[in-house]
Amino acid sequence: MSNKSEYHKQALSSDELLASFKRSREYSIDLIANLSPEDCQAQSMEDASPAKWHLAHVTWFYELMLLKPFEKKFSYWNPHFAILFNSYYNGIGDKHPRKKRGLLTRPSMEEVLEWRENIDNRVTQLVMAEASPELLWLLQLGIQHEQQHQELLLTDINHLFSHNSLYPAYFLETTEASSTPETFHWIEGINGLVDIGYEGNEFYFDNEAPKHSALNQTHSIGSKLVSNADWLRFIEDGGYENFNWWLDEGWTWLKTKNISSPLYWILDHKDQPYRFSLYGRSLLDMHAPVSNISYFEADAFARWADRNISEYAGARLPTEFEWEAFARLKPKSSLDIFGKVWQWTSSNYIPYPGYTPWEGAAGEYNGKFMVNQMVLRGSSAYTPDGHSRVTYRNFFPAHTRWQMTGLRLARN
Numbered sequence: 001m002s003n004k005s006e007y008h009k010q011a012l013s014s015d016e017l018l019a020s021f022k023r024s025r026e027y028s029i030d031l032i033a034n035l036s037p038e039d040c041q042a043q044s045m046e047d048a049s050p051a052k053w054h055l056a057h058v059t060w061f062y063e064l065m066l067l068k069p070f071e072k073k074f075s076y077w078n079p080h081f082a083i084l085f086n087s088y089y090n091g092i093g094d095k096h097p098r099k100k101r102g103l104l105t106r107p108s109m110e111e112v113l114e115w116r117e118n119i120d121n122r123v124t125q126l127v128m129a130e131a132s133p134e135l136l137w138l139l140q141l142g143i144q145h146e147q148q149h150q151e152l153l154l155t156d157i158n159h160l161f162s163h164n165s166l167y168p169a170y171f172l173e174t175t176e177a178s179s180t181p182e183t184f185h186w187i188e189g190i191n192g193l194v195d196i197g198y199e200g201n202e203f204y205f206d207n208e209a210p211k212h213s214a215l216n217q218t219h220s221i222g223s224k225l226v227s228n229a230d231w232l233r234f235i236e237d238g239g240y241e242n243f244n245w246w247l248d249e250g251w252t253w254l255k256t257k258n259i260s261s262p263l264y265w266i267l268d269h270k271d272q273p274y275r276f277s278l279y280g281r282s283l284l285d286m287h288a289p290v291s292n293i294s295y296f297e298a299d300a301f302a303r304w305a306d307r308n309i310s311e312y313a314g315a316r317l318p319t320e321f322e323w324e325a326f327a328r329l330k331p332k333s334s335l336d337i338f339g340k341v342w343q344w345t346s347s348n349y350i351p352y353p354g355y356t357p358w359e360g361a362a363g364e365y366n367g368k369f370m371v372n373q374m375v376l377r378g379s380s381a382y383t384p385d386g387h388s389r390v391t392y393r394n395f396f397p398a399h400t401r402w403q404m405t406g407l408r409l410a411r412n
Helices: 014-031 037-041 051-070 098-103 109-129 133-161 228-236 248-257 295-308 320-329
Strands: 186-188 192-196 212-216 220-222 274-277 280-283 342-348 374-378 394-396
Touching (some): 014 051, 014 109, 192 320, 212 320, 295 342, 320 342, 320 374
Antiparallel strands (some): 192 212, 274 280
C-alpha cells in the first residue's frame, strides 16, 4: 500500500467505520436469509459465483489485506482458504479456477460463517487497538469491496434461478412495484471543459482519479431511461434481425449466442411478454427501464432509435464525461440517475490522465482491467445504499448482460 497521504485521507472516524463495517457484514448475511444451502452452493456460469463463495471471498479480503499485514500475532483460520477464495490477485498467490467455484462443497457454509465471525471480531479488535490511517483506509476499501459483492451475489442468484423452470422468487414479496409512465424530452448537456473525476476526503476507487478536465461537445441527454416498451418496439421491428444496427462484433455475438431479446425476457406469447427477476416470473412492466442488456444491444438500439423513433432522432450512447457532468448538475430523484439500472456509455474503460494505481496488493483492484471493457455509470436497484456516487466507474466487457444494465440516450 502506498504511503502517499492522499490514499489515506479519511472523512470518517474509526468508530464510524467500525459501525459501517458491522452493518455491511450483517447485510451480507441478510442477503442469504431466503436461500437454501443448495442455492448458496451452485454456480450457473463462469462469470457468476456461488453465494457461499462471495461470503468467503470478502472474508478472505479482510484476512489477507488487513489482518495479515497488521495483526501482531497473525495466523490463518485455514491457510488453504488463501488459495480457494482468491479471486484475481496474482501478487498474493495461487487461485482456485474461477469456473470451478461451484465445486467447493468444502468448507461448508457453517464453517464459512464461523470464519466470518472470527475475522469480524479480529478486525474490530485490531481497529480499536491501532487506528492508523492506512488501516482505516483498508477497512473502508474492504467495506466498499463487500458492497460490490453484495450486488454480485444478487445478480448471480438471479442468473442461477433463471435456469430453473419453477421460476423461483428470491424476494418474499410476490410482485415488483409497478413503474409510472414518464414523458421523454431532451435536456441540454453540460458543454465545454468540464471537471471529471473524484476530489475530496471520502473514499473513492483509484480509477475515479485524478480529477481532470474533459471537453464535451454540444449535446443533449435523455430525460429518462430507455423503457421496456421502447425495447419491445425494437424487437417487433426486427431489431435483432437487421445487421445494419449492429457493430460487426456484436452481430457475430448475437448470431453465435442466438440472442433475440434482453436476458430474462420470456416471449412465448408476444401479446403478453414476461420477464424473470428476483421476484420470479411476472408480466413485463412496460414503463420500467429495460435491463440486462449488453453494450452491443444498447449501441444497436441507439442506432435503430435514431432512425425509427421521431423523438429519439439523433440518438447515440453518451460518453462517460457527458454522463458525469449531467449527473453533477441535474436533479437526480426525477431522472433515475441512480438506483434503477447501470447505464452503458460509449467510453472505453481506460485510465484517466495522470492515473496511478494503488501500491501493494490493492494495486491489482482496477488498473489491470483497463482493456476491452466499456464504462457504465450510475447504479442499479441492487446496489447497496451508500455505494453510489457521480464519479463511480463500473466496467464490463461489451457482451456482458447478467448485471442490471440499461441505457440512457444522448444526441449531438
